[in-house]
Amino acid sequence: MPVFLTREERALVSELRVDSRVRPFAEQASVDVGIVTGANKFFLAPDNSLTCLTAEMEGRHYGGGGGLELVPSEIERLLLPVVHASPAQLAAADERYRKAEGDLVFLRGQDAVVLTNVGVTKCDQEMLFKAWSRFRARRQRVPSAEETPEAE
Numbered sequence: 001m002p003v004f005l006t007r008e009e010r011a012l013v014s015e016l017r018v019d020s021r022v023r024p025f026a027e028q029a030s031v032d033v034g035i036v037t038g039a040n041k042f043f044l045a046p047d048n049s050l051t052c053l054t055a056e057m058e059g060r061h062y063g064g065g066g067g068l069e070l071v072p073s074e075i076e077r078l079l080l081p082v083v084h085a086s087p088a089q090l091a092a093a094d095e096r097y098r099k100a101e102g103d104l105v106f107l108r109g110q111d112a113v114v115l116t117n118v119g120v121t122k123c124d125q126e127m128l129f130k131a132w133s134r135f136r137a138r139r140q141r142v143p144s145a146e147e148t149p150e151a152e
Contacts (some may be wrong), residue, residue, distance in 0.1 A: 004138070005057075009131045013057075016050060016079060021118035025078045041074060046080060047093075048114045049128040054079045056135035079120040088124055089113075103131075 005013070016022045055061060058074045085093070093110070100106035111125045120128070136142075 004135065005131055009127055012127060013050075013053070013079075016120070017117070020082075022050065022079050023080050025080045027073050033107065041042050045106060047110045049083060049111050049132045050091065050115060050120070051078050052081055052088050052107070053128055053132040053135065056132060056139070061136075068097050081120075 028126070040061055055078055058077060093113070096109045097106050100109065108129065111120075111129060115125045115128070116122075
């Protein structure tokens with residue numbers, strides 16, 4: 001794992017890698033030429049700080065949904081919380097996305113739903129979000145979420 005993560009953050013990601021409620025993307029869907037195939041029951045889950053962080057750890061940006069900046073072998077290694085969403089939950093996520101005041105606000109809302117669903121504490125959610133934010137800030141050469149009011 002990259003040295004850019006703190007010891008505590010590395011331990012949390014390592015712990016989540018072996019958690020039965022969080023699985024590599026490849027175990028949940030087939031990825032062929034960048035197109036995800038299979039049941040769509042998990043599409044509530046991809047937009048969360050853990051999945052975004054593991055993409056950054058692969059050296060790539062995860063844009064959500066289709067992960068357009070990733071090749072299939074990279075997508076397969078992303079950690080994806082196992083969340084089985086009802087149509088109502090998907091509609092609620094869509095509504096949150098449309099009403100969110102920005103991507104960071106939506107991501108925090110998704111963390112509250114998705115990561116809480118797989119047992120990640122609020123404190124650990126915050127740790128994952130901040131770790132992802134540092135990677136993103138470094139890659140994009142922008143202030144991290146810790147430094148911007150939008151993330152609050």
